[in-house]
Amino acid sequence: MKGPVLLLVAALLGAQPLAAQEIVADLSQNRVAIDATFDGSEIVVFGAIKPGPPLASDAEPLEVIITVSGPDEPVTVRKKARIAGIWANAEAVEIDAAPTLYKISTSGPLADVLSETEDLRHSITIPRAIRAVDAATGDEDTPSFTEALVRIRKDQGLYRVQEGAVSFAEQALFYTTISLPANLVEGDYDARIYLTRAGAVVAQYQRVLDVRKVGLERFIYTLAHDRPLIYGLMSLAIAIAAGWGASALFRYIRG
Numbered sequence: 001m002k003g004p005v006l007l008l009v010a011a012l013l014g015a016q017p018l019a020a021q022e023i024v025a026d027l028s029q030n031r032v033a034i035d036a037t038f039d040g041s042e043i044v045v046f047g048a049i050k051p052g053p054p055l056a057s058d059a060e061p062l063e064v065i066i067t068v069s070g071p072d073e074p075v076t077v078r079k080k081a082r083i084a085g086i087w088a089n090a091e092a093v094e095i096d097a098a099p100t101l102y103k104i105s106t107s108g109p110l111a112d113v114l115s116e117t118e119d120l121r122h123s124i125t126i127p128r129a130i131r132a133v134d135a136a137t138g139d140e141d142t143p144s145f146t147e148a149l150v151r152i153r154k155d156q157g158l159y160r161v162q163e164g165a166v167s168f169a170e171q172a173l174f175y176t177t178i179s180l181p182a183n184l185v186e187g188d189y190d191a192r193i194y195l196t197r198a199g200a201v202v203a204q205y206q207r208v209l210d211v212r213k214v215g216l217e218r219f220i221y222t223l224a225h226d227r228p229l230i231y232g233l234m235s236l237a238i239a240i241a242a243g244w245g246a247s248a249l250f251r252y253i254r255g
Contacts, residue, residue: 066166
């Protein structure tokens with residue numbers, strides 16, 4: 001994969017006119033199809049850094065941060081507590097928008113390649129990508145709910161930071177591999193590339209990755225969301241037929 005990717009990057013770079021420093025990049029695939037056999041996938045994000053006019057700050061090396069994020073959705077994070085000897089939901093915080101998937105790859109330690117100021121401006125790290133936490137409950141421990149969400153989704157393989165996973169070739173060419181788990185949510189995924197120097201973002205680039213269900217999965221998903229009554233009746237009919245079939249088989253086996 002490395003050889004063809006670098007050749008394609010070089011071709012993209014050579015096809016562009018000289019201008020201010022910027023990023024030329026692409027994805028190894030622009031669409032992911034989820035079917036009955038889908039068990040995850042990988043995409044290669046690759047690109048090139050176009051040289052800009054020489055500056056005094058050029059003494060600092062360029063670094064690359066690549067993020068892939070899934071569609072945002074609201075999430076309710078609950079905390080369990082022991083009440084009268086029974087574990088039950090005690091507190092909850094509403095998070096208005098959290099990415100269903102968030103992967104970060106960097107060319108170096110994240111704390112070295114991105115300053116807190118730039119992270120605040122561009123919302124690059126995972127905690128910054130989780131937005132609009134509803135603190136109406138007045139709970140001073142609200143950040144712990146966000147940390148719990150991040151921890152859970154890391155365990156599910158949905159959130160991940162890969163420091164040093166962006167490789168450079170011939171100084172101007174870079175690439176990394178992002179793994180996509182099997183439990184992807186359908187929708188548009190954003191692939192963003194940030195070029196940084198001394199912790200500051202000096203250029204950025206964005207592409208969209210289309211993730212869609214196909215085949216039987218597409219039919220069931222559409223039926224469940226657009227025709228819930230028909231979906232419910234069909235599910236009930238299948239359950240009845242399965243129960244009757246199992247009963248008939250049992251009677252046959254018993255003779």
